[in-house]
Amino acid sequence: MNQQNLPIAVVGGGIGGLSAALSLLRAGFDVHVYEQARELREVGAGLVIGPNASLLLYGLGLKDAMEAAGVAPLAWRQRRWQDGQTLLLSELASRTPPEFGAPLYTTHRADILGMLAAAIPAGRLHLGHKLATLTDDGRKVTLSFENGATATASAAVGADGIHSAVRRVLYGEEHPRFTGCVAWRGMVPADKVAHLDLPKESQLWMGPGKHFVHYPVSGERLINFVCLVDRDGWTKESWTERGDIKDVLAAYDGWHPQVTSLIGAVNEIFVWGLFDREPLPRWSTGRVTLLGDACHPMLPFLAQGAAQAIEDGCVLAACLKRGGDMAAALARYESLRRPRTSKIQLIARGNKTRNHLPDGPEQRARDVRMLAGDAEWSIGATDWIYDYDAAKASEDYLGLPPETLVA
Numbered sequence: 313m314n315q316q317n318l319p320i321a322v323v324g325g326g327i328g329g330l331s332a333a334l335s336l337l338r339a340g341f342d343v344h345v346y347e348q349a350r351e352l353r354e355v356g357a358g359l360v361i362g363p364n365a366s367l368l369l370y371g372l373g374l375k376d377a378m379e380a381a382g383v384a385p386l387a388w389r390q391r392r393w394q395d396g397q398t399l400l401l402s403e404l405a406s407r408t409p410p411e412f413g414a415p416l417y418t419t420h421r422a423d424i425l426g427m428l429a430a431a432i433p434a435g436r437l438h439l440g441h442k443l444a445t446l447t448d449d450g451r452k453v454t455l456s457f458e459n460g461a462t463a464t465a466s467a468a469v470g471a472d473g474i475h476s477a478v479r480r481v482l483y484g485e486e487h488p489r490f491t492g493c494v495a496w497r498g499m500v501p502a503d504k505v506a507h508l509d510l511p512k513e514s515q516l517w518m519g520p521g522k523h524f525v526h527y528p529v530s531g532e533r534l535i536n537f538v539c540l541v542d543r544d545g546w547t548k549e550s551w552t553e554r555g556d557i558k559d560v561l562a563a564y565d566g567w568h569p570q571v572t573s574l575i576g577a578v579n580e581i582f583v584w585g586l587f588d589r590e591p592l593p594r595w596s597t598g599r600v601t602l603l604g605d606a607c608h609p610m611l612p613f614l615a616q617g618a619a620q621a622i623e624d625g626c627v628l629a630a631c632l633k634r635g636g637d638m639a640a641a642l643a644r645y646e647s648l649r650r651p652r653t654s655k656i657q658l659i660a661r662g663n664k665t666r667n668h669l670p671d672g673p674e675q676r677a678r679d680v681r682m683l684a685g686d687a688e689w690s691i692g693a694t695d696w697i698y699d700y701d702a703a704k705a706s707e708d709y710l711g712l713p714p715e716t717l718v719a
């Protein structure tokens with residue numbers, strides 16, 4: 313396989329698809345992105361970009377854009393729901409960099425999507441292209457879109473999210489699982505809650521059956537918050553709906569005034585049903601593979617879904633650039649990515665139980681561990697996730713003698 317100018321089709325122009333396209337372009341491929349939406353839009357919500365993802369975005373030439381788009385909080389703080397006791401304080405300012413190579417940023421999702429889209433060269437992002445189906449004849453992949461257009465490529469990447477059409481073509485219809493949790497998300501102007509004197513931190517508050525996260529975004533002009541609440545079912549047709557602030561305040565009745573004040577200060581709020589899947593046994597067939605939520609959707613309880621999609625794109629580009637047989641290159645991509653993303657998926661799922669323990673012996677045991685700094689599952693203690701350079705990991709792996717590489 314001569315990788316020079318090999319055409320690659322990326323289906324889906326979300327954070328995963330666009331960042332993968334940038335990694336693949338940088339590696340020399342002839343990349344086209346096909347996005348179903350007629351215009352790129354993101355929900356009005358926040359996004360944590362962990363150091364492991366910032367580092368890769370820096371590598372794509374987006375350091376200045378990230379500094380402009382993001383806020384670098386001083387710390388992650390985890391607290392008790394009622395009295396605000398700090399259970400875990402993870403300093404970020406002093407460690408990112410040099411320890412993690414790049415800062416953790418808290419951002420507005422629309423700013424990140426806009427930043428990535430602006431970096432894609434003209435003519436390579438095709439909006440209004442909803443994939444209908446694709447076929448792989450062993451030499452090329454042919455993609456058909458609902459608007460009647462077709463495209464061919466040497467490989468296709470399904471970065472089309474949790475409902476992935478590409479995943480359905482490869483592995484058949486299979487519905488994601490409702491996780492028993494919903495998320496209300498809101499943004500509050502920082503000056504409206506100036507009286508709370510919030511530190512420049514990401515804070516996660518844990519209580520029975522729910523938790524609450526807030527952090528500054530958009531040059532600290534806005535405070536983003538997410539309410540994550542256990543719920544038996546999700547019967548709504550759409551996966552996201554306008555919510556009622558009264559319902560949210562009722563759910564957080566009795567919580568610390570910092571939490572209820574933030575919720576009370578919002579003008580509008582939206583609610584999401586949260587879905588995930590079991591880790592998939594494989595992501596690739598022939599010349600087609602998956603990345604991001606298309607293959608490893610996860611609960612946002614480690615704030616790593618988008619970050620892992622960004623890592624996927626980096627590793628995929630490195631494996632394809634190395635050349636050789638396409639199926640073997642995709643197998644290498646999977647073998648490097650699946651163990652890490654599966655581990656993060658499962659720990660994020662476990663955090664639903666850990667973060668939402670009712671007050672009692674188990675909660676007290678958890679808190680003792682957190683206070684002792686023994687909580688590698690917790691969002692404020694995930695050095696093992698942050699201290700990872702996917703570009704370097706690819707180099708190390710692909711630098712091994714060929715016979716030791718999984719193909």
Ligand SMILES: Cc1cc2nc3c(=O)[nH]c(=O)nc-3n(C[C@H](O)[C@H](O)[C@H](O)COP(=O)(O)OP(=O)(O)OC[C@H]3O[C@@H](n4cnc5c(N)ncnc54)[C@H](O)[C@@H]3O)c2cc1C
Pocket residue numbers: 323324325326327328329346347348349358359360361362441442443444471472473474475476477495497538584586603604605606610612615616617618619620621
């Ligand atoms: C409440 C909440 C909070 C979160 N917080 C964080 C966080 O702080 N940090 C973090 O890293 N992650 C977070 N995540 C996870 C993160 O949002 C996702 O993991 C990430 O957006 C996945 O990116 P993606 O590109 O794989 O998929 P998506 O963002 O879903 O993008 C898929 C794209 O494909 C397009 N598409 C779909 N079908 C087709 C088709 N047939 N043809 C063409 N295009 C198609 C869609 O329109 C979309 O643009 C959070 C998630 C939730 C729900």
